[in-house]
Amino acid sequence: MSDGLELDRITKRFGTREAVSGVSLAAKDGEFIVLLGPSGCGKSTLLRTIAGLEAPDEGVIRLAGRDITHREARDRDIAMVFQSYALYPHMSIAENIGYPLKVRKRGQPEIAREVEHVAARLGLTSLLKNLPRQLSGGERQRVALARAIIRRPKAFLMDEPLSNLDARLRVEMRAELKHLQHELRIVTLYVTHDQAEAMTLAHRIAVMRDGRVQQYDTPSNVYHRPANTFVAGFVGSPSMNLIEDPGSNVTLGIRPEDVELSRTEQSGWTQARVYVTEEMGNETLVVLNAGAMRVTARAGAGSLFDFDAPVWFRFRPDKIHRFDRGSSLRLPD
Amino acid sequence: MKTALKYAAAGAALLIAIAPVYWLVTISLKREIDQFAYPPAWFVFEPTLEHYSDAFRGSFTAFFLNSVTLATGSTIAALLVGVPAAYGLARFDWPRNWNENIAGWILSTRMLPPIVTIVPLFLMLREARLLNSLVGLTIVYTAFNLPFVVWMMRGFFDEVPREIEEAAMLDGETAVGVLLRIVLPLVKPGLAATAVFCLIVAWNEFLFALILTQTESAMTLPVGIASRVTQYEIKWGAMSAAGVVAMLPVLIFASVAQRYLVRGLSLGAVKG
Numbered sequence: 001m002s003d004g005l006e007l008d009r010i011t012k013r014f015g016t017r018e019a020v021s022g023v024s025l026a027a028k029d030g031e032f033i034v035l036l037g038p039s040g041c042g043k044s045t046l047l048r049t050i051a052g053l054e055a056p057d058e059g060v061i062r063l064a065g066r067d068i069t070h071r072e073a074r075d076r077d078i079a080m081v082f083q084s085y086a087l088y089p090h091m092s093i094a095e096n097i098g099y100p101l102k103v104r105k106r107g108q109p110e111i112a113r114e115v116e117h118v119a120a121r122l123g124l125t126s127l128l129k130n131l132p133r134q135l136s137g138g139e140r141q142r143v144a145l146a147r148a149i150i151r152r153p154k155a156f157l158m159d160e161p162l163s164n165l166d167a168r169l170r171v172e173m174r175a176e177l178k179h180l181q182h183e184l185r186i187v188t189l190y191v192t193h194d195q196a197e198a199m200t201l202a203h204r205i206a207v208m209r210d211g212r213v214q215q216y217d218t219p220s221n222v223y224h225r226p227a228n229t230f231v232a233g234f235v236g237s238p239s240m241n242l243i244e245d246p247g248s249n250v251t252l253g254i255r256p257e258d259v260e261l262s263r264t265e266q267s268g269w270t271q272a273r274v275y276v277t278e279e280m281g282n283e284t285l286v287v288l289n290a291g292a293m294r295v296t297a298r299a300g301a302g303s304l305f306d307f308d309a310p311v312w313f314r315f316r317p318d319k320i321h322r323f324d325r326g327s328s329l330r331l332p333d
Numbered sequence: 334m335k336t337a338l339k340y341a342a343a344g345a346a347l348l349i350a351i352a353p354v355y356w357l358v359t360i361s362l363k364r365e366i367d368q369f370a371y372p373p374a375w376f377v378f379e380p381t382l383e384h385y386s387d388a389f390r391g392s393f394t395a396f397f398l399n400s401v402t403l404a405t406g407s408t409i410a411a412l413l414v415g416v417p418a419a420y421g422l423a424r425f426d427w428p429r430n431w432n433e434n435i436a437g438w439i440l441s442t443r444m445l446p447p448i449v450t451i452v453p454l455f456l457m458l459r460e461a462r463l464l465n466s467l468v469g470l471t472i473v474y475t476a477f478n479l480p481f482v483v484w485m486m487r488g489f490f491d492e493v494p495r496e497i498e499e500a501a502m503l504d505g506e507t508a509v510g511v512l513l514r515i516v517l518p519l520v521k522p523g524l525a526a527t528a529v530f531c532l533i534v535a536w537n538e539f540l541f542a543l544i545l546t547q548t549e550s551a552m553t554l555p556v557g558i559a560s561r562v563t564q565y566e567i568k569w570g571a572m573s574a575a576g577v578v579a580m581l582p583v584l585i586f587a588s589v590a591q592r593y594l595v596r597g598l599s600l601g602a603v604k605g
C-alpha cells in the first residue's frame with residue numbers, strides 16, 4: 001500500500017528466548033530511521049530479520065508495498081553494512097565494490113564505470129587496486145558503504161557501522177553518512193547503542209529495550225517528551241535525573257540543564273551539598289546530594305564548586321517530566 | 334651451549350630420518366656386487382643406473398600410472414563429496430543440533446583399525462565385480478579419505494566469518510555461489526593442504542591395494558615394488574630404484590603441503 005519499509009508485529013525467538021517482541025514500525029521512503037537501545041535488546045536481530053538472514057516467527061515485512069517476509073535475502077534488494085564491514089578479503093577494492101553488479105551479470109564496462117563513479121564519491125579512487133587488509137578502518141568503512149550504494153537498493157540496513165572507528169573519525173563519518181543518505185533518498189535503518197549518533201542522524205528514532213520498541217518518534221520528541229522512564233534515562237548525556245516523589249505515585253524527571261543552581265540562598269529553592277564537580281571544558285557538571293536525593297546539574301564552563309560546598313537548586317517548573325511510577329509511562333502534562 | 338644441544342638433537346633426528354632414505358638411494362645406484370660388500374661401501378662405490386632401467390623395463394610404468402590415476406581420482410572424489418558435506422556441517426543448523434552427531438559419526442569411521450573392514454570390503458567389491466580394478470580401489474580410497482576431508486574442511490569453514498557470507502547473500506549471491514566464489518577462495522590454503530594429505534595417503538597405501546588387487550592390471554606402486562620379492566630372489570637394486578622414483582611425488586606433495594599448511598592453519602589468511 002505504501003512506499004518505504006513497514007514492519008508489522010515482528011517477533012523472533014531463539015529457542016524460548018524472545019529477542020524481538022511484536023515490533024511494528026513504518027518508515028517512509030527516503031527516511032532515516034535509527035534503532036537505538038542498549039546492547040542485547042534485539043536491534044541486530046531485528047535488522048537481520050529485515051535483511052532475510054533470520055526468519056521471523058511472527059509478523060510481516062513489507063518493502064515498497066510488497067510482502068517480502070518469506071523472500072530469500074538475495075531477492076529482497078536490500079543492502080547491508082556490517083559492523084565488521086564484511087569485505088571480501090580475496091578481492092581488490094574495485095572488485096569488492098563492483099561485486100553486487102557482477103552478481104547481477106552487468107557488463108564489465110558498466111561495472112567499471114559505476115565503480116569509478118561510486119569510488120570517486122567516497123574518496124576511494126586511489127585505493128581501487130588494493131586489498132581490504134591494506135586499508136585502514138575508516139577506508140574499509142567507506143568501501144562497505146560504496147558496495148552498499150552501488151546498486152541503489154530499495155533499503156539500507158546498517159548495524160553499528162561506525163562503532164569500530166576512533167572517536168574523531170566516527171563524528172566525521174557520521175556527517176558524511178547523513179549527507180550521503182540525504183542525496184540518495186533511500187530508506188535507511190541504522191542500528192546503534194550510541195544516542196549521539198541516533199540524535200544526529202535520525203529523522204525518527206525507535207528506542208528499543210528487551211525486544212520491544214519503547215518510543216518511535218523524532219529526535220526532538222524523544223529528547224523533550226520521552227515516553228517512559230527508560231527512554232528518559234537512556235537518551236541524553238548526562239542522563240535525566242529521575243526522582244521518586246515521596247508524596248505521590250509519580251516519578252519526576254529533570255534534565256541536568258534544567259536544574260538551576262545558586263551559591264546563595266534563594267527562597268523556595270532546596271539546599272544541597274556538592275558531591276563532586278566534573279569539568280568538561282565547554283560546561284561543568286555538578287553532582288549534588290540533597291538528603292537521600294542525588295541530582296546532576298549542568299553549569300556554565302569554568303563554574304567551580306568545592307567538595308561539600310553548600311548550594312541551592314530548583315527544577316525549572318516548565319521542564320519537569322512526570323511519569324507514573326507503576327507503569328513508568330509518561331503522564332499527560 | 335643450549336644452541337649446541339639443540340643442533341645436536343636436531344642432527345640426531347635428521348640422521349635417524351634420513352638414514353634409511355640414504356640407504357635406499359645408494360642401493361639403487363650400486364652394482365649388485367657393492368650392495369652386499371662387507372664392510373658396507375658407505376660412500377665410495379661405482380654408481381650405475383642399471384637398476385633404474387631394470388625397474389622401468391617391467392610393469393613399473395603401468396604401476397606408476399595406476400598409482401597416479403588412483404591417487405588423483407580418489408582425492409578429487411573425496412573433495413567433491415567431502416567439501417560440500419563439511420560446508421553443510423559448518424554452516425547449516427541441522428534439526429536437534431545434529432551437526433555434532435553427524436560429524437562425530439563421520440569421524441568414528443576412522444577410529445577402527447582399517448584392517449577390520451577388509452573382509453567386508455573384499456566381499457562387496459567381489460559382488461560388484463570391482464576386485465582388481467582401479468574403480469574399486471578409487472571408491473575404497475575415497476571412502477577412506479572422506480572423514481579426513483570433512484573434518485579438516487569443516488575446521489577451515491568455521492574460521493570464515495559468517496558476515497562475509499551474509500554480505501554476499503545480500504549482494505545477490507546464491508548459496509552455491511557463496512560457496513564457490515566467496516568461501517572456497519578464502520579457504521584455498523586449507524583446501525590445498527587437505528588435497529595433498531589425501532594424495533599422500535592414497536599414494537602410500539599398501540594394505541588395501543595388496544588385498545584388493547591380485548592381477549597386475551590394477552596394481553599400484555607399493556604393491557608392485559613389493560612384488561619384486563619373489564620366491565627365488567629379491568631384486569634389491571630394482572626395488573630400491575622403484576622406491577626412489579615412487580618417493581619423488583610424495584616429496585613434491587609434501588613440500589607443497591608444507592607451504593600451504595603453515596598458511597592454512599594460521600588463519601590470518603582468511604581474516605581481512
Ligand SMILES: Nc1ncnc2c1ncn2[C@@H]1O[C@H](COP(=O)(O)OP(=O)(O)O)[C@@H](O)[C@H]1O
Nearest residue numbers: 014018019037038039040041042043044045046
Ligand atoms: N543466533 C542466536 N542464537 C541465540 N540467541 C541469539 C542469537 N542472536 C542473538 N541472540 C540473542 O538475542 C538477544 C538480542 O541480540 P541482538 O539482536 O544481537 O542484540 P543487539 O544487537 O541489540 O545488541 C540477545 O540476548 C542475544 O543473546
Ligand SMILES: [Mg+2]
Nearest residue numbers: 043044045159
Ligand atoms: Mg548488535
